[in-house]
Amino acid sequence: MNSPSLPPLREVIARHGLSASKALGQNFLFDEQLLARIAAIPGDLAGKAVLEVGPGPGGLTRALLRAGARVTAIEMDSRCLPALAELDEAFPGQLRVIQGDALKMDHAELMGDEPFAVLSNLPYNIGTALFVRWLGGESWPPLWTSLTLMFQQEVAQRIVAAPGGSAFGRLAVLAQWRSSARLALKVHRSAFTPPPKVMSAIVHITPAAMPEGVSARTLETVTAAAFGQRRKMLRQSLKSIPGALEALDTLGIESTRRAETLSVEEFVAVARRLS
Template sequence: MQASKALGQNFLLDEQLLDRIAAIPGPLEGQPAFEVGPGPGGLTRAILRAGAKLVAVERDRRCLPALAELDAAFPGQLRVLSGDAMEVDARAEAGEGAHVIANLPYNVGTALLIGWLSAEWSPLPWWSSLTLMFQMEVAERIVAKPGGDHYGRLAVLSQWRSDARIAMKVHRSAFTPPPKVMSAVVHITPRPAPEGVQLKHLERLTAAAFGQRRKMLRQSLKGLPGALDALAAVGIDAQRRAETVSVEEFVEVARVLGGL
């Protein structure tokens, strides 16, 4: 089966590599799992071999016969949803505590990640972990630390109430067809959210700060009501640039913003 450019498909077929990816979340025996874009089912098979109870969402109907074969080979473990993952309620379908494991289609990967990171935390989200394949540049943006070119809004939103790391780098030659760039598997685990901080305030703050990342904060944040007062309240110099502000500092500013 030929991968579809329109759907952002690049298939992984190396079974040893796929087993290593499926092992990243830890033991999956009897655990709920959720996969986006299984394609012909390479990673799907590895997740099922690990013993998970898997819900997989596939938009490409050409893949459904191969996934039906996996359903027959692993009775009671796999449920396939035919549709667009952007329109699926993953929490309702996969259930509480699910491990999300996916070689994400490149054209919707970041949007899906932001959706999962925006889930309700009470005190943790519905998912237990995210184990996701991205293009290397996106992976580096997710795990970036302050001061580097990759550090930005995605890093802050990924790390303010989660731990994110690159668990594995994957050479382009491992895919069919080979993409133009290297890829990496990012593993994200949630932790209790800082008290008194709302996501909406952090989103507005980081959107403004990184929207003009080369400008000083006094310039980039002047259009956000209360932001400069919040900076002063937590002792952050308004002449700094967004790329120098740590995740923890952004969280403190967002906390003050929420109280104004």
């Protein structure tokens, strides 16, 4: 696909007098080769619908547009809208920009109930909340076909963590019980302007088959209780959930274990007994 010639991102930002807002959790990426690598993680996007949250001045957006995607971008910061409008002109019919708070929007409705990929350099202050929302709920499979998301590296490692370590927790269970999650790319802090204090990483998640006979709400309740008191034994952390200790006994799971020692499959089995 032939792409229009675009000015460097630094020039666009300087021309519009933009600077990253700490209050909005913004950190800009200028490396266009890196942005192209991120856009390529989910595979061929030509003609496909993509949702991007927090595009800022449009660094990742231009990489997605160059890949042929039809992008819906949700941006809260009105300062960035003129820069995004330039991309709309350069890629006619490919970009729709919506100003507002992504946490307050129905994304499926916004995307016209069409399957879509999510790619985003998520603002740090709303990243986890959006992630939990995309992976939650009883309806499965979701309308999104994949999530390719930038997080602080510590959060990314918690999402892909295996049982037994301190990183394993609610986010790992949520991401892995009916999805496949992998660490796709590490991004050095020096790639951003301004550089954040921590390293970043991109997680790629695709939906998988949902285990039968399990309520997502019940699983969320069990993991919230178990990891809410992760230093305590399960017999203590789960005692507030009716039937939980009996479920452990029936399944042969020792109640003296701690939450991080259970596998995702064991959490699913407990939730199935309670559902």
